[in-house]
Amino acid sequence: MAVPALARPGADDPSDDSGDDAAGPDLHGASPRSWKRAFGDIRQAIAQRELWGHLGWQDIKQRYRRSTIGPLWITISMAVTAAAMGGLYSQLFGQPIGTFMPYVTVGFMIWYFISACVLEGTETFIANEGLIRFLPAPLMIYVFRTVWRQVLFFAHNVVVYVIVLVIFFGQLDQPYRMVAKVPGTLDTPGILHPGLSWWALLAVPAFVLIVANGLWVTLLFGIIATRFRDIPPVINSFIQLFFTMTPIIWTPDLLRGGEPGSTRAIVEQLAKLNPFYHFIEIFRAPLVGQEQSWTHWAVVGVITVVGWALALIALRNYRSRVAYWV
Amino acid sequence: MVSIDVQGASVDFPIFDAKNRSLKKSVLGRAGGRITDAKVPVVEALRDIDLSLRSGDRVGLVGHNGAGKSTLLRLLAGIYEPTRGRARIRGRVAPVFDLAVGMDPEISGLENILIRGLFLGMTRKEMERRVDEIAEFTELGDYLSMPLRTYSTGMRVRLALGVVTSIDPEILILDEGIGAVDAAFLEKARDRLRDLVSRSGMLVFASHSDEFLVELCDTAIWMDTGEIKEQGSLREVVSHYKGRDLFETLSPETLKRIGADAPSEARP
Ligand SMILES: Nc1ncnc2c1ncn2[C@@H]1O[C@H](COP(=O)(O)OP(=O)(O)OP(=O)(O)O)[C@@H](O)[C@H]1O
Ligand SMILES: [Mg+2]
Numbered sequence: 001m002a003v004p005a006l007a008r009p010g011a012d013d014p015s016d017d018s019g020d021d022a023a024g025p026d027l028h029g030a031s032p033r034s035w036k037r038a039f040g041d042i043r044q045a046i047a048q049r050e051l052w053g054h055l056g057w058q059d060i061k062q063r064y065r066r067s068t069i070g071p072l073w074i075t076i077s078m079a080v081t082a083a084a085m086g087g088l089y090s091q092l093f094g095q096p097i098g099t100f101m102p103y104v105t106v107g108f109m110i111w112y113f114i115s116a117c118v119l120e121g122t123e124t125f126i127a128n129e130g131l132i133r134f135l136p137a138p139l140m141i142y143v144f145r146t147v148w149r150q151v152l153f154f155a156h157n158v159v160v161y162v163i164v165l166v167i168f169f170g171q172l173d174q175p176y177r178m179v180a181k182v183p184g185t186l187d188t189p190g191i192l193h194p195g196l197s198w199w200a201l202l203a204v205p206a207f208v209l210i211v212a213n214g215l216w217v218t219l220l221f222g223i224i225a226t227r228f229r230d231i232p233p234v235i236n237s238f239i240q241l242f243f244t245m246t247p248i249i250w251t252p253d254l255l256r257g258g259e260p261g262s263t264r265a266i267v268e269q270l271a272k273l274n275p276f277y278h279f280i281e282i283f284r285a286p287l288v289g290q291e292q293s294w295t296h297w298a299v300v301g302v303i304t305v306v307g308w309a310l311a312l313i314a315l316r317n318y319r320s321r322v323a324y325w326v
Numbered sequence: 327m328v329s330i331d332v333q334g335a336s337v338d339f340p341i342f343d344a345k346n347r348s349l350k351k352s353v354l355g356r357a358g359g360r361i362t363d364a365k366v367p368v369v370e371a372l373r374d375i376d377l378s379l380r381s382g383d384r385v386g387l388v389g390h391n392g393a394g395k396s397t398l399l400r401l402l403a404g405i406y407e408p409t410r411g412r413a414r415i416r417g418r419v420a421p422v423f424d425l426a427v428g429m430d431p432e433i434s435g436l437e438n439i440l441i442r443g444l445f446l447g448m449t450r451k452e453m454e455r456r457v458d459e460i461a462e463f464t465e466l467g468d469y470l471s472m473p474l475r476t477y478s479t480g481m482r483v484r485l486a487l488g489v490v491t492s493i494d495p496e497i498l499i500l501d502e503g504i505g506a507v508d509a510a511f512l513e514k515a516r517d518r519l520r521d522l523v524s525r526s527g528m529l530v531f532a533s534h535s536d537e538f539l540v541e542l543c544d545t546a547i548w549m550d551t552g553e554i555k556e557q558g559s560l561r562e563v564v565s566h567y568k569g570r571d572l573f574e575t576l577s578p579e580t581l582k583r584i585g586a587d588a589p590s591e592a593r594p
Pocket of ligand 2: 395396397501
């Protein structure tokens with residue numbers, strides 16, 4: 001063969017690439033940065049749900065590989081946290097344990113989920129570097145894998161909520177106040193919560209919304225952190241800060257009732273600037289029978305839309321770059 | 327129609343954490359792609375690649391270390407999308423790169439088979455149906471239920487080859503590494519790979535070993551600093567690359583086998 005081309009009986013001349021048929025399903029001349037490819041990535045990842053479903057399970061089993069009770073440790077550690085924190089802080093803040101314990105349990109449950117989505121989401125592509133560089137697969141596979149793993153963790157923690165609910169149901173199914181009456185005064189701090197009702201089912205759409213946010217956070221932060229490796233440690237320290245600023249082991253009821261312009265009132269307003277507060281609230285309030293405010297839902301809704309828009313833009317523009325950056 | 331069309335494709339790696347490069351620049355050897363001078367240095371792993379492959383092609387990639395063979399394979403596998411130019415790949419791709427990567431050492435061979443299969447677009451059911459066949463081909467027996475970390479290198483290669491060849495891929499991409507298997511298995515693998523290619527597919531294989539190239543490929547591409555230097559029949563290209571006749575150093579048995587095989591490409 002004198003011509004430096006591959007022998008290919010019956011095929012057209014290899015040097016003549018320009019006259020290519022555009023019959024293929026894929027993107028003739030489409031740039032890597034196109035919406036079509038971005039949505040194609042998502043679609044293909046959804047089609048491969050068996051894969052990330054399996055990988056997510058694998059991650060959990062992996063973590064408890066040689067332990068005898070395995071993932072049950074997730075449930076146990078959550079139960080211990082809830083009991084310790086609930087017991088301690090109910091005494092510190094003078095709050096009835098029967099209502100405070102469920103409050104702390106649900107708060108921790110959803111906080112774990114949210115913070116893990118942010119922390120592990122940031123590392124999602126970095127952690128899957130080996131797979132990304134060696135196997136062709138849609139990027140969203142790794143996003144789904146990470147979030148699905150958190151959902152499974154979360155499912156283990158739901159057990160603790162059910163136990164706590166059974167124990168304290170008597171105190172929760174009637175109107176209650178988070179803060180105990182100050183003895184000897186007419187002062188009744190905090191607001192009166194309506195108690196558990198069928199409104200508890202709102203926790204389901206709330207969780208769906210939170211998962212939807214976990215997905216965009218993982219996707220967007222994952223892409224940014226793959227490019228800028230300083231991001232994960234920064235996020236890490238911010239999450240610590242947000243934990244203390246978010247009402248999980250303390251209740252916003254404690255902040256209520258400050259005179260307008262007083263420090264307490266200002267702090268109450270500042271607390272609302274914390275996005276995590278709203279996410280926690282839409283999920284926790286229904287489950288512990290607290291008064292619900294639609295502003296939380298509105299804030300979460302706006303964050304969901306804006307977040308997904310940003311994440312989709314990042315997917316469109318940098319999807320094909322992630323393999324180069326990891 | 328299985329096809330690969332690459333036009334003017336380049337792959338540049340930005341290196342964000344390169345430090346003190348100027349000190350070492352003077353001792354840069356001839357291995358590796360070209361590195362540009364910029365605030366963020368860029369490794370030009372591939373430059374202006376034009377390539378088009380059709381089903382039935384069995385292509386060997388040769389070139390010195392860092393010439394861009396593995397990078398080209400990743401481009402063909404769809405892992406890297408070209409920084410400039412374009413690459414269009416049609417057909418089901420099954421790549422086998424570094425054999426240790428992409429497999430989880432802590433889980434069993436069987437589970438690794440499943441995960442690999444799912445990655446390559448199979449469903450769980452389809453993989454379960456293939457497990458027996460893979461077990462038979464790899465001859466790993468009871469080891470399949472042991473964690474992968476208990477495997478030898480050759481056993482891992484067997485597993486990886488077992489999976490990719492069982493799923494009827496249309497484009498098979500192999501990067502070195504398969505040298506770890508013993509002669510008997512290699513023969514088996516060769517037959518299976520050839521069978522696969524003749525049925526539906528295309529094979530692209532990077533290797534430094536003459537023996538393997540001769541066993542698996544009939545054409546070759548010579549990569550040099552990220553560019554295609556020559557493309558043509560295997561013997562010609564490899565002979566130019568090595569500066570001596572390819573068949574010179576092959577064992578008589580291999581030559582005999584090739585001699586028997588080469589003229590009649592598609593054996594029944
Ligand atoms: N992820 C990466 N980041 C930066 N540079 C890379 C990356 N992958 C490859 N390169 C560079 O691209 C060039 C080609 O590398 P490649 O691995 O394709 O070589 P190769 O031909 O497979 O070499 P070998 O024979 O040693 O396997 C090298 O200069 C290498 O440094
Ligand atoms: Mg290589």
